[in-house]
Structures are given as C-alpha cells and as structure tokens.
Amino acid sequence: MADEVKMLGLLFDHDQGYSSGEAVSGHVLIELSVPIQIKTIALYVSGCGRVGWFDGSRSQPSGAFNIVLTPFLSHCAEEKEYLCLSKTLLEATGNDDLSFEAGRHEIPFELELPQRPLVSSFSGKHGSVCYSVKAVLQRANHHDQHVCRELPIISHVDVNSPELVCPVSESSEKMIGCSIFASGPVSLKVNIERRGYNNGESVPIYAEIENCSSRLVMPKAAIYQIQTFKARGKTISYKQVVASVRGNHVPSGCSVTWNGKTLKIPPVSPSILNSDILRVEYALAVIVQIPGAKKLKVELPVVIGTTPYNGFGSCSLGVISRFSTGWFPLTVPDTPEAPPNYADVVSQEEFEQHCPPISPSQHSDELERQAAGHAFAYIHEFRFRPPPLYSEIDPNPVECQTVFSV
Structure with a gap:
C-alpha cells in the first residue's frame, strides 16, 4: 500500500x-x-x-564545612x-x-x-x-x-529611511601609561556617511588617528554581527566578525587620516529588529591596537537592509562639515603605485634610433645650435630619454607631523 x-x-x-x-x-x-x-x-x-x-550558575550546598561550589x-x-x-x-x-x-x-x-x-x-x-x-x-x-x-521569509529593511541616511560619528581617547610614567594619549575620530547599507556595498570610513604616545600603534576596522537572545528574563549575546581591513602603522608623534578607506559588506543576514526574543544587529568598529595596553575602540551602529540605496536624502554635506579641519571625503589609495618601468615602455632599439650617440666634437656644436634656436624645435629629442629612477624613499624626507595636545 x-x-x-x-x-x-x-x-x-x-x-x-x-x-x-x-x-x-x-x-x-x-x-x-x-x-x-x-x-x-x-x-x-x-x-x-x-x-x-x-x-x-553556581550555588552553595548546605553544610557548615562544605565549601565546594x-x-x-x-x-x-x-x-x-x-x-x-x-x-x-x-x-x-x-x-x-x-x-x-x-x-x-x-x-x-x-x-x-x-x-x-x-x-x-x-x-x-x-x-x-x-x-x-x-x-x-x-x-x-x-x-x-x-x-x-x-519557506524563506524576508522582512524588508529600507536603508533610505531618514534615520539611516544621516552620518554617524564617534571619538575616543586613551592615555597610555599611568601617573608619572604616562607617555601620552592616543585619540581616534571616526565618521561614516550613513547608517544603512546593503550586502555587497563598500562602507567608506573617514577616521583620524593621532598617536601622541611613545609606542607604535596599528589601526584596523571591522564589521561585527551581534546576535542577542532573550528567554525567561535572561539575555545572552554572541558576537562575531564578518569583515575586516587593516591600516598602516602609526609611529609615535604622528597622525594618520583615512579619507574613505573602504570595507566591503559580505553576504550576511539583514538586521532583525522586530522580534522580542531574537535580534540581529551590526556595528562598524575602528580599533587601534596598542602594544602593552588595552586597545582603543570606537563602534558605530549600522543597519544591513534589503532595499537598494537610491542616493537621495543622504546628509553627505554633514560629513564634509565634520571634517572641515582639512580632510574631506575623497577616496585616495593608501599606498601609491609605482610608475611603469622605462624599459617596459621604450625598447632599446627605439632609444638608439631616436637618440644616436653624440661625439665630443659634435656636442659643443649641438649646444650652440640649441641656444640659438627655439626650445620647442628640439623637444622631440627628449621623448625617448629615460626619466629619473623611481624610488619609494624620499631623497628629501620631511619629518612626520607631530601632534601637540593643548
């Protein structure tokens, strides 16, 4: 049957x-x-x-001499x-x-x-x-x-709602050392353009890290998922990192600025804010790791939504006004790329064809002719001459910015 x-x-x-x-x-x-x-x-x-x-939980059993929990x-x-x-x-x-x-x-x-x-x-x-x-x-x-x-159910969260399109900022400071052994403070200011984002979006982070201590510190950013569960009047939470990015070290007495450092949101569950027994929330944290001391951390709440961001209603001008001290929301690469090698652009044959060797007797005549003529007539002779060698080490280094606290 x-x-x-x-x-x-x-x-x-x-x-x-x-x-x-x-x-x-x-x-x-x-x-x-x-x-x-x-x-x-x-x-x-x-x-x-x-x-x-x-x-x-631990309880104390009965008995005057029993001290085992x-x-x-x-x-x-x-x-x-x-x-x-x-x-x-x-x-x-x-x-x-x-x-x-x-x-x-x-x-x-x-x-x-x-x-x-x-x-x-x-x-x-x-x-x-x-x-x-x-x-x-x-x-x-x-x-x-x-x-x-x-049956998969999705409760839509609109990231274009007014409370999710305005910028969020936070700052914090930590004194390194104690008493007469204090070496100075480390301060952190963080700003993001809005609270609401979707899966796959990149969050531009604007931050300023000032290191007035005597230690070398390391900043990084991370997105946390916070799961909160409630039952019988008790609450338990579980927190995990879903995305992270590291910055460059900040030497002692220097400051570093993030002008829109991006952190991409991976595929995660949308925020759950309408249940009384279970909540799923997210936070963007910028952390400064300090050797020999507790880390300095700033957390900004973010909401992961389900509707596309339409680009309207954002208070992005508020971001610029918050950073009127000199840094604006411009995305700049953290590390510049080296220019292409001259040998990869101009072959040796081309160089010899357009720049034949000049004998010492011809050299003085050539200089006199250039001095008498117009400069633009001889510009083509420099087209195939190699530029100065590229180096990431500045031959004229400038002292890093020293920050003084008032």
Whole structure:
C-alpha cells in the first residue's frame, strides 16, 4: 500500500524569498502507481522563533564545612509563533472520495501572507526563525501522508529611511601609561556617511588617528554581527566578525587620516529588529591596537537592509562639515603605485634610433645650435630619454607631523 503514492512533493514558483503581503504560489506534486481515492489535500503554513541555551550558575550546598561550589545548569528557552495559515486545496463532497488515476498530478496553490510585518528567516548561535509549508494528503483507512518544505521569509529593511541616511560619528581617547610614567594619549575620530547599507556595498570610513604616545600603534576596522537572545528574563549575546581591513602603522608623534578607506559588506543576514526574543544587529568598529595596553575602540551602529540605496536624502554635506579641519571625503589609495618601468615602455632599439650617440666634437656644436634656436624645435629629442629612477624613499624626507595636545 505504501508504494501506491510513489512521490509527494512541493514546488514553489520562486525560491528567492517572500515578504509580508505577497502570495506564496506553487504546486503540490503527486505521482501514483495505481488509481487511488483521496479525501482531502490541505496546505499548512507556519512560522516561529525559538531560542534556547543552558545557563550555568553556581550555588552553595548546605553544610557548615562544605565549601565546594557545585554547578547548576538551567535550560533557558523561549518560543514565539509568527505565522499560522491553512488552506484546503481539494476536498471530497459527501461520501464520494476524489478519484486520482495512476501517473503524475500537479495541484496548483496560492496562499497570501498577512500584511503585518514578519520576522526574517534566520539561524543563529542560540536560536532561529523558521517558516515552513506542509502539504497533507488524507485517504480513508490510511495514515496521513505529508511533505514539508522550508519557506524563506524576508522582512524588508529600507536603508533610505531618514534615520539611516544621516552620518554617524564617534571619538575616543586613551592615555597610555599611568601617573608619572604616562607617555601620552592616543585619540581616534571616526565618521561614516550613513547608517544603512546593503550586502555587497563598500562602507567608506573617514577616521583620524593621532598617536601622541611613545609606542607604535596599528589601526584596523571591522564589521561585527551581534546576535542577542532573550528567554525567561535572561539575555545572552554572541558576537562575531564578518569583515575586516587593516591600516598602516602609526609611529609615535604622528597622525594618520583615512579619507574613505573602504570595507566591503559580505553576504550576511539583514538586521532583525522586530522580534522580542531574537535580534540581529551590526556595528562598524575602528580599533587601534596598542602594544602593552588595552586597545582603543570606537563602534558605530549600522543597519544591513534589503532595499537598494537610491542616493537621495543622504546628509553627505554633514560629513564634509565634520571634517572641515582639512580632510574631506575623497577616496585616495593608501599606498601609491609605482610608475611603469622605462624599459617596459621604450625598447632599446627605439632609444638608439631616436637618440644616436653624440661625439665630443659634435656636442659643443649641438649646444650652440640649441641656444640659438627655439626650445620647442628640439623637444622631440627628449621623448625617448629615460626619466629619473623611481624610488619609494624620499631623497628629501620631511619629518612626520607631530601632534601637540593643548
């Protein structure tokens, strides 16, 4: 009897994800080896969020002389229902069941999601949000047969909303050493053009690192994902780095400016801010690592959205005004590239053809003729002469900028 229904399946019209108010459509697939009688074919859509973890606390057992602390583990768990829908696709009337011939059958379905906001699908360290569609086949004198498939839900976050398009800035300072052994402060100022970004976007970071200490410090930037879970009045968080970039060392007494250093956002889950048991948030942090001391860190909250940024409504002029001290939001490479080698551009044959060797007797005549004529008449003679050798070491070095605190 089990071989009568060879296959029971679910097929969605698209798998990119569904949002509030959209219709979930597709087909229930049935393949039969023999003709059968069916009472109903129903569809159920459900979704819930679940969180849970073991909380370890220590308690003191009874007894005056017993000082051993024993661990006690409690399970913190919470569940929240977000969606519950059902729809009957086919149903027998009266006492007559529905007859299905042997072969393959496709029953179309369409079920509209509610207009209220739904929490995005997510799987995290201590919890998840999961939606599913289940098709149930009922026959007389047989156990119900069903097939279940996960339904991806996306709760759209518009990065063009007014609170997400304005710049965010933060600053911090740390004194290195203590008392009479203090070597000086390290200060950090960070600014980003807006709070809202999408997957695949690059975040331009504007920062100024001033090192008045006696140590060599290293700045870097990172994007953190912060997962927060709540159950039974308790909260637990999990934090992980999803992207990072390093800067150049900052010597003692110097300052370094990031004029739009970019950090690309990898494919990550959008921010989840509409659930009371699970939240997914992001932060952009600029960190200055200081040898022998705690790192200096500035964190700016960011929101990962789902709608494309349209470029309007951004308060980018505020970024310029914040950095009116001399650095503007211009993207400049951190390390300049060396120019091409002269030998790679002009071959030795071309050089000898256009610049034949000049004998000492001809040299004085050539100089007199150039002095008497116009300079532009002889410019072509310098086209194939090599430029000065390139070097990344400045022959006339300038002392790095020294920062004085007032």
